[in-house]
Amino acid sequence: MFIDISNLKKSYTTGVVITEVLKGIEMKLEKGEIGVILGPSGSGKSTLMNILGGIDRGDSGSVIVDGVEVNKLSDNKLTDYRRGDIGFVFQFYNLVPNLTVGENIEVVLNISKSPLNIDEVLAAVEMQDKKHRFPRELSGGEQQRVSIARAIVKNPKLLLCDEPTGALDFLTSRSILQLLEQVNKKYGTTILMITHNAAISAMANRVFKLRSGEIVEEVVNQVIVPAERIEW
Numbered sequence: 001m002f003i004d005i006s007n008l009k010k011s012y013t014t015g016v017v018i019t020e021v022l023k024g025i026e027m028k029l030e031k032g033e034i035g036v037i038l039g040p041s042g043s044g045k046s047t048l049m050n051i052l053g054g055i056d057r058g059d060s061g062s063v064i065v066d067g068v069e070v071n072k073l074s075d076n077k078l079t080d081y082r083r084g085d086i087g088f089v090f091q092f093y094n095l096v097p098n099l100t101v102g103e104n105i106e107v108v109l110n111i112s113k114s115p116l117n118i119d120e121v122l123a124a125v126e127m128q129d130k131k132h133r134f135p136r137e138l139s140g141g142e143q144q145r146v147s148i149a150r151a152i153v154k155n156p157k158l159l160l161c162d163e164p165t166g167a168l169d170f171l172t173s174r175s176i177l178q179l180l181e182q183v184n185k186k187y188g189t190t191i192l193m194i195t196h197n198a199a200i201s202a203m204a205n206r207v208f209k210l211r212s213g214e215i216v217e218e219v220v221n222q223v224i225v226p227a228e229r230i231e232w
């Protein structure tokens with residue numbers, strides 16, 4: 001099992017108030033699969049993803065990714081894991097404004113274990129003609145393509161996407177979902193995606209429904225709908 005999370009708990013303490021955000025999460029995903037986490041605002045989706053990506057740590061339980069117990073790594077090893085093994089895509093792209101498309105992708109290469117070729121990745125996201133443009137000269141959908149290129153040039157084991165289409169219109173969203181599907185097929189990258197949009201779950205192998213820090217339902221899709229046929 002590529003991702004194997006067992007009894008993961010996490011609380012935040014603010015002053016004297018303790019909020020239990022994850023209450024014993026169980027989650028499994030095979031290598032090369034697409035997983036979708038669905039859940040209302042505040043249900044713990046980003047917290048779960050941050051722990052999986054090595055941005056945050058769980059309080060107890062185990063988080064195993066590709067045989068590595070992430071929760072038990074030293075700080076240095078956790079940083080290596082986050083930089084080397086994980087690609088992140090966020091709702092608001094997070095590109096560096098004064099770097100070109102090519103440079104935004106290049107900055108990641110130094111910290112990668114086995115990077116892919118920039119031009120190959122730019123072609124994969126259909127942005128090869130815009131390599132010398134700045135982020136402000138691109139549409140939202142194009143900026144998201146660049147942020148996906150930046151995430152995959154690292155050749156990550158796991159691509160974590162937090163509301164990747166949250167800021168985009170329907171058609172642009174669908175083209176971004178198609179791109180994620182192509183990345184999954186072409187590079188065999190395991191993808192875990194957070195969304196509010198239940199329609200997107202049709203393209204996933206497994207869907208995890210999160211409510212108040214618990215997985216209340218897991219659906220294994222027998223039929224996977226290609227992103228180009230998803231509508232909302």
Ligand SMILES: Nc1ncnc2c1ncn2[C@@H]1O[C@H](COP(=O)(O)OP(=O)(O)OP(=O)(O)O)[C@@H](O)[C@H]1O
Nearest residue numbers: 012013014021039040041042043044045046047048
């Ligand atoms: N650093 C923190 N300190 C204190 N509380 C936090 C912290 N991070 C998250 N929380 C709380 O944990 C809960 C879950 O937050 P989280 O961001 O994981 O939810 P989410 O499902 O991703 O929500 P959204 O869809 O709105 O992004 C929320 O109640 C939030 O206020």
